[in-house]
Amino acid sequence: MDKKNIGFIGLGVMGSPMAQNLVKHQYNVKGWNRTQIDRAAPLCDRTLVTQALENGVKIVSTIEDAVKDADFVCICVSDVPDVNEVIFGEDGIVHFAKPETIIIDFSTIGTQAVKEINDKLRSNGLHFMDAPVSGGDIGAQNGTLTIMVGGDDRDFQTSLPIFQAMGKNIVHCGSIGNGQAVKLCNQVLASIHMMAICEAMELAKTLNIDPDLMIKVCSTGAAGSWALTNLAPKVASSDFAPGFMIKHILKDLRLVTESLENQTLPATDLATQMFQSVAELGGATQGTQAMIRAYQK
Missing domain, CATH: 1.10.1040.10 (N-(1-d-carboxylethyl)-l-norvaline Dehydrogenase; domain 2)
Structure with missing residues (x-):
């Protein structure tokens, strides 16, 4: 069966347009962001989360709702503590993702952090790839990002259509940490x-x-x-x-x-x-x- 369900964690300057591009490629995307939508805000003040909603991303209020039915989970947050929190925190991904789910981290957090995260996720029956991006908000909006991927080759091949929905230059750099x-x-x-x-x-x-x-x-x-x-x-x-x-x-x-x-x-x-x-x-x-x-x- 074609895997089309994606949980997307982090809908900021990069994550929001990336999630929207996945929707354009017929993926079912549930998005979660720490800053939720202010539905009373005027149009000119609407957040990137609202833009994602208006372009087909289903916005949910918890990480559990975003990932429990997902075949893939994408993460796009700021720093090492943020990634660890959304994965391993009390309400984190590791507690709700299905076995064998592929987790793809688009954040830039360095080689040591992703190796440690990979070890923990593998011990929990989950797959992990580091996939930092380059190209800025312009590349995220246009779907032309360069994506540097580290991880298992089989996971890379399985996830390649997802990368191609968001980027133009997709490079498998080798094992975990090489993308970073x-x-x-x-x-x-x-x-x-x-x-x-x-x-x-x-x-x-x-x-x-x-x-x-x-x-x-x-x-x-x-x-x-x-x-x-x-x-x-x-x-x-x-x-x-x-x-x-x-x-x-x-x-x-x-x-x-x-x-x-x-x-x-x-x-x-x-x-x-x-x-x-x-x-x-x-x-x-x-x-x-x-x-x-x-x-x-």
């Missing part, structure tokens, strides 16, 4: 790219060059990147609305540091300092492109 390892490398690149964008933007301003002209020309050459194409225009227009929040990149860079053994990454350390500087200016919930504020103090 590749994602942390991605975050190092993304952080340093943002620093380079900000410094190029500051140089263009000093040299009286239109930032949009700089972006247009440099995007076509050796300096071109996803970040330059998608985030640099936001830097130029001071649009700091979050596609990926500074507090989340700081969490990811903390995981990078925790992964290192007697080693330093100087450029990554500097990028961390720049993001931290903006967080201290009140920008923790702004997008990573708000790093430019650290250059404008």
Whole structure:
């Protein structure tokens, strides 16, 4: 029988559009989020949870309701404690999921955490894969995410249609934890790219060059990147609305540091300092492109 029932835990900036894309691909999705719907809120104030509801995700009030009949459970929350709580907490997934359910964690929580979670879930008769994503809110909305998967090959093949409903570049990176390892490398690149964008933007301003002209020309050459194409225009227009929040990149860079053994990454350390500087200016919930504020103090 075709497995179509999915429980989706975490309907935020990334999780909400990801769940909606599953509905578009004919999956039956029950979603749970810590912040519930405020049905009295005006349309302009409706949350991402409400958007998911309006686009076919059945919103439920407990994790039990989301996962008890699910063939797959997807998780998209913030940090290690959040993942552990929704899985192993008093009302967590492990108490209600059917035997052999495949649990897919799209969060970025580092290699050690997912290995520990995998061991616990396997001992409870459940399957687990780490599948962190890249592509920001734009990729989540368009179903074009890069998804880096760690886990058993059979579980990967079984889950591949689910990944394809949400992403464009799906890569099985190997065993549990390898998806996280590749994602942390991605975050190092993304952080340093943002620093380079900000410094190029500051140089263009000093040299009286239109930032949009700089972006247009440099995007076509050796300096071109996803970040330059998608985030640099936001830097130029001071649009700091979050596609990926500074507090989340700081969490990811903390995981990078925790992964290192007697080693330093100087450029990554500097990028961390720049993001931290903006967080201290009140920008923790702004997008990573708000790093430019650290250059404008």
